[in-house]
Amino acid sequence: MQLNFKEIFTAFMVLFAVIDIIGNIPIVIDLRKKAGHIQSEKASIIAGVILIVFLFLGKSILNLIGIDVNSFAVAGAFILFFIALEMILGITLYKEEEHNAMTATVFPLAFPLIAGPGSLTTLLSLRAEFSTENIIVAVILNVIIIFIVLKTSAKIERILGANGINIIRKVFGVVLLAIAVKLFTHNIKALFDIV
Template identity: 75%
Template sequence: MSINFKEILTATMVLFAVIDVIGNIPIIIDLRAKFGKIQSEKASIIAGIIMVAFLYLGKSILNLIGIDVNSFAVAGAFILFFIALEMILGVSLYKEEETNARTISVFPLAFPLIAGPGSLTTLLSLRAEFDTINILIAIIINMFFMYIVLKSSNKLANFIGENGILIIRKVFGVILLAIAVKLFTSNIQGLIS
């Protein structure tokens, strides 16, 4: 295990694209308008704990049910592919569930908005390629950035503007699509051989 700045940067960018912090600003603003105060610290910490736990225990859980990391990474590539399509095409492929005002910081913010199926799948996919310490640092960087965004979501939305958010979301969608293709091609070879 060694700290590699290139791996940290790549893992940070991948998680940033999957979590879609900027693209989620409209959802965060909508939740804030409906339920009032959002506990930014609580949401960021719980999401971070979920992601770190899955980073370390996810492989054991998969082994317990008889799935290898390459298979999970290929499945994750499909999830990332569909998340990217949602971002690029502006369509919704999944149904959003009802929200409770008391649990808003945990659900849907911490899970599944921040630490959702896409980010958890991505963590295991990244673990197949990068050192765990570098992914851990990337998680911390993303949770710090998420905290800042949650704290200042209204100011950011006004500054970036509706068109700016749309453009950023589509750019990160294309990046995520490329990452999905790379994850698929690199892990499908491991499954075939």
């Protein structure tokens, strides 16, 4: 097993930007209010398992249902785009569902918020460039940070206050929108090259 710290760091930073757990703090706080409680350990572990399983089986699963990686990425870009619009404009596009602690922990927190189309697509593109063990280490490091952020989100909310959270939400909304546009343009180009 050959660990390369440059690869680990790069993969970690790319995943960290796409997962954007800091930018998702306002969403985590909203979920906590709606559900009453979020199981941070369970959400982090489930998200980590989804990411690692997808790293190994992602391409095969997509091939099995007849979807290529680029189409999956374009779909992911749309979801990220709408989440970003919600964050920037302060509107709700998704139907409000009744959340209890268990469902909120798994959906939408572990999936698709943490292990969403953006991060799953990113894993597939990282796999083309980096060795698998380095990506796994990067995923584990991200899961540890996700756990810390989820565990301390109430404290972070107190420190930043409502205005601070709103500013972060809008700033990260714009970042997420940029990631969505980049994901869309890169993959739509690849789709047209295939056609």
